Amino acid sequence: MPTDTTTASVSSSGPWDAKLQQFHGGQEWTQLSNFVEDFSVTTNPFGMPSAAKLAAAHSIEHSHHYPPADQEPAKSSLARFLWPSEFETERDRLILGNGASELIDLVIRMAPAGTWRPGPFYTQYKEYERSARNNNFTMLSPDTSDKANVACLVNPCNPTGDYLELPELKAWISANVLPGGYAIIDESMQPWHSEQFRKHSLISQREYVEELYREQGISVFVMHSWTKLWCCTGLRLGSVVCPTAEHMRAIKKIQVPWSVNTVALAFLNAVVDDAEYLKDTWELTPAWRKATVDQLRELFPEWEFHGREFLSWIWIDTKDASVAERAVELARAAGVPVRSGRPGYNLPTFIRVAVRHPAKVDVLVGALKAI
Template structure:
């Protein structure tokens, strides 16, 4: 099992399982921007030795100022954290919900954070026939039946890549519940400035928006994210955060990355083109591809009585060929035929398609493993 720790991108486990060096894999199980990190980060790394002797700023003030200017919000409405995972944990601890409603499938960390505090989960099942879109019917039913005091949603959702309509968020807030909206992948959306709800979060004490900087800027090794909310709400989260949660290198990298407008524009342009190309190619292989606004695609293996191959088996067959994919059947609400793949550069995407073609062809011919 490659998702030994519940996530993709575990190259050490992949190396142990397949007996290959970590560098030899094309990793489609991790959703990082293949154009990154931005060139500006190299300058930060080159000069960091001059700063490593000092404690980091415990309030990440320079980075918060940069973020505040970008979003047009007060600095005290922002909390910088050690990746989105820390912010999720802090938000749940601050709210302490009895019942949390989750639109499933979704990021496992949501439910894990709730269960650590003994909270209950109310699942809102997303329908594959509706391309996993969260709609008015699902939200209305949840408000009526769940008794949830917290709704935690991803926009774009992981693993589906679907955005959440802002009208649904406001309806949930009007119901009296808290809403935590995870916008970790929203930076990949071309008009994200118009779609993000960070400014709305500043105005509402029961609304928190979470952003990640590691995916878009391709720096997952440093762990960097932030929360936006009403200053009084952010203050509650800050009191629960351990001191020096965000190291000084992460703070400097965040500042530098946010200044690189050319990198941002190039990344969004790349994704629009490459996502359409890869989607079209996968559909030619009879894959069911969920429409996505993010830098990853949720796929269901072709419907064929001759193809007796599960997601976990395909993951192993692909790994033997040096290509890592996510076994999406591990997300609650998805069956054994779902996988998730990141979108990468054309040459890498072509290798993904070749490996998929080989594995699926072998399964149809009867030479691969059967379920």
């Protein structure tokens, strides 16, 4: 049966097959002879942590062996990062994947059939929708009052920058998921919140998750793409915290063996101990983001800037599709590509600009002055 490709209906250049795949940023840098910095992706501006990069490089020496089928010790190391005190009782709910994309697809494949709905925001990361369409769900709009068998919310929302605190998030789940259904909450950008991110995350809410499953049969999955926080998108590294250990085993049953390779596991096992990298991330990302917004707002007072102060990107409404297109062209020509809101999101007046080192921002701002 042919695959429904509605989410990829907007044509795009480069390596994406617009009829079959969901457009994503991060590809243009290979085509630029004058490449300076990639502002089109939401990765950490500090690049790959050096100690973890070295551990990944050293692991190549062992790549003639299969990686561990139980994903250890990297899985336990990530569990200790997520739950410093309770990791031994929590890790059986955790499973790693070849990027969050693999786990998104696996969870939606085993979800109860029927209806699917996105979060309450006007757009969000499209991989959930792509997977739901491929698995023949009936698609509901974000503004419907109907509850769904499967609801997926990206929080903080990429690209819009919207964010729900825990009480709001719990209320949304109750209002939008049918009994016996699945709630998939993507918290990939949550660790940017602050050193206290765990307290603001659903990973801290085991009793709530257990009660929801026990009383209403609603299964809550917390998804993470670790390639953004630790700037390792080429390694493909994600995880999902399941409502119970039984849910985790159900995913493992249909996951292909060794989906996370030796290099990615070595990187993860090392990177969770890099406290200095996270300290810099929490301290400097908000400052660099504010400085970028201030520079762009001074140049373009009519633009609207969206997103919480801790996020690694800025979602910008230029108010004019031709202006947004010109901004994308100028940035690309200067070797500092930004993400257009047109392909994938079908929001042609918007652009997304990553938070980057001030010296790299100067190149982007200099290019945009020609608008």
